[in-house]
Amino acid sequence: MKDTVSKPALEARLQAIGAARYHNLHPFHHRLHGGQCTPDEVRAWVINRYYYQSRIPMKDAAFLSRCEDPDMRRAWRSRIEDHDGGIDEGGGIRRWLKLAEAVGLDPDYVASGVGILPATRFAVDAYVHYVREKPLLQAVASSLTELFAPKIHAERIEGLFKHYDFANQSSMSYFQKRLTEAPRDVEYGLSWVLAHADTAEKEDAVCAALIFKTEVLWAQLDALWSAYVEPGRIPPGGWQPGEGLA
Amino acid sequence: MKDTVSKPALEARLQAIGAARYHNLHPFHHRLHGGQCTPDEVRAWVINRYYYQSRIPMKDAAFLSRCEDPDMRRAWRSRIEDHDGGIDEGGGIRRWLKLAEAVGLDPDYVASGVGILPATRFAVDAYVHYVREKPLLQAVASSLTELFAPKIHAERIEGLFKHYDFANQSSMSYFQKRLTEAPRDVEYGLSWVLAHADTAEKEDAVCAALIFKTEVLWAQLDALWSAYVEPGRIPPGGWQPGEGLA
Numbered sequence: 001m002k003d004t005v006s007k008p009a010l011e012a013r014l015q016a017i018g019a020a021r022y023h024n025l026h027p028f029h030h031r032l033h034g035g036q037c038t039p040d041e042v043r044a045w046v047i048n049r050y051y052y053q054s055r056i057p058m059k060d061a062a063f064l065s066r067c068e069d070p071d072m073r074r075a076w077r078s079r080i081e082d083h084d085g086g087i088d089e090g091g092g093i094r095r096w097l098k099l100a101e102a103v104g105l106d107p108d109y110v111a112s113g114v115g116i117l118p119a120t121r122f123a124v125d126a127y128v129h130y131v132r133e134k135p136l137l138q139a140v141a142s143s144l145t146e147l148f149a150p151k152i153h154a155e156r157i158e159g160l161f162k163h164y165d166f167a168n169q170s171s172m173s174y175f176q177k178r179l180t181e182a183p184r185d186v187e188y189g190l191s192w193v194l195a196h197a198d199t200a201e202k203e204d205a206v207c208a209a210l211i212f213k214t215e216v217l218w219a220q221l222d223a224l225w226s227a228y229v230e231p232g233r234i235p236p237g238g239w240q241p242g243e244g245l246a
Numbered sequence: 247m248k249d250t251v252s253k254p255a256l257e258a259r260l261q262a263i264g265a266a267r268y269h270n271l272h273p274f275h276h277r278l279h280g281g282q283c284t285p286d287e288v289r290a291w292v293i294n295r296y297y298y299q300s301r302i303p304m305k306d307a308a309f310l311s312r313c314e315d316p317d318m319r320r321a322w323r324s325r326i327e328d329h330d331g332g333i334d335e336g337g338g339i340r341r342w343l344k345l346a347e348a349v350g351l352d353p354d355y356v357a358s359g360v361g362i363l364p365a366t367r368f369a370v371d372a373y374v375h376y377v378r379e380k381p382l383l384q385a386v387a388s389s390l391t392e393l394f395a396p397k398i399h400a401e402r403i404e405g406l407f408k409h410y411d412f413a414n415q416s417s418m419s420y421f422q423k424r425l426t427e428a429p430r431d432v433e434y435g436l437s438w439v440l441a442h443a444d445t446a447e448k449e450d451a452v453c454a455a456l457i458f459k460t461e462v463l464w465a466q467l468d469a470l471w472s473a474y475v476e477p478g479r480i481p482p483g484g485w486q487p488g489e490g491l492a
Contacts, residue, residue, distance in 0.1 A: 021482040118461035119468060122368040129375055211483070215364035218481050222365060226472040235464050236267040237457070
């Protein structure tokens with residue numbers, strides 16, 4: 001890995017993308033963190049966001065499958081380990097299922113993927129395909145929403161503890177863990193991107209990748225809002241409140 | 247191509263999927279065909295649906311690229327020809343841009359793809375990836391929403407002529423053409439699917455493929471409704487009314 005490269009102009013562009021487009025700005029998150037979500041809205045969020053969690057290790061495996069540098073693979077592999085964990089204790093995915101249990105859902109139902117909104121699958125699968133198909137620089141850059149993640153995780157932990165009975169050390173452990181995992185990952189990814197975006201064209205490609213990723217996150221919340229906050233708009237096949245309870 | 251195979255039970259399952267899930271049931275289409283859409287809602291539909299049109303020949307090229315049977319490639323190729331047309335006259339894509347002009351949009355803006363909703367891209371790209379990656383039987387079966395298309399095209403032609411000044415022979419020519427193109431395509435696709443779905447497992451896979459495709463279509467209308475019928479919900483980067491006018 002190269003030494004840290006400072007590129008204030010590109011870093012400022014990345015920060016500006018986050019300030020304008022990161023999903024902490026979406027009204028669903030205001031509603032969730034402010035305690036206005038109904039139990040079924042929280043459940044819908046947990047069910048759909050599970051699909052995102054479940055695809056992150058597959059996305060990172062797609063990345064490893066294209067990465068010819070063993071040093072980079074060694075550094076990147078921890079992302080899979082964080083989410084999948086070991087056979088016995090599991091990782092982030094199993095921590096997410098603790099949250100599912102805490103909000104009254106059957107974790108086996110959530111893990112089955114039944115009831116996930118098609119729009120959630122399309123957005124998340126677009127991310128997996130992006131990392132599988134785009135130039136490596138863009139594949140790395142698309143992970144840089146982690147720059148903005150610790151802030152939203154901290155807001156979420158605070159908001160959920162304040163407003164919802166289901167919040168406890170066990171159910172919040174996914175977010176607690178991400179507070180330390182995400183900064184480590186993004187330090188590596190950002191440093192690599194800054195070192196390799198050595199033309200104006202590549203800098204533009206990096207920004208486009210980060211915008212793409214913010215769209216993947218935003219579209220998931222739009223779909224949730226449309227299906228579960230607006231009345232009567234659950235698409236065919238989407239989870240119906242009452243299904244999948246523990 | 248094999249002789250026509252009759253499989254009433256499988257055909258009935260396919261028809262039932264259409265009756266429950268085809269996007270003629272979506273409230274956006276009721277609104278469009280009933281004359282309740284504002285000019286900007288119509289424009290948003292034309293802009294976003296253009297992305298679907300633009301990807302159909304790429305989807306069919308992905309299909310050809312995987313199809314080892316020259317007879318099948320010869321039959322399937324007309325789908326690309328219908329949409330792309332010849333260098334001078336263009337095909338369905340250029341007919342769609344006539345509609346764009348008729349509703350007051352700059353066709354070059356529409357063709358640029360700027361302003362297309364991320365959720366539209368995710369859904370449509372999911373269809374292209376599906377045809378590129380799934381077993382050939384499912385790739386063919388995913389085209390069978392054409393079974394239900396002539397009815398919606400006829401409803402649309404009638405509804406748009408009745409309610410909107412922009413409807414004329416030129417702007418409606420895309421839909422008029424599809425009235426004859428779609429039945430020819432679906433006759434071939436359905437016959438092929440019925441002949442090749444020779445186990446219960448394959449019949450289930452065919453139904454899953456058709457359900458997937460109905461989800462691709464439905465999700466596009468959910469995204470349109472969320473962004474342009476609900477007030478104040480256009481996602482970052484989405485077309486803003488006033489942009490791209492002729």
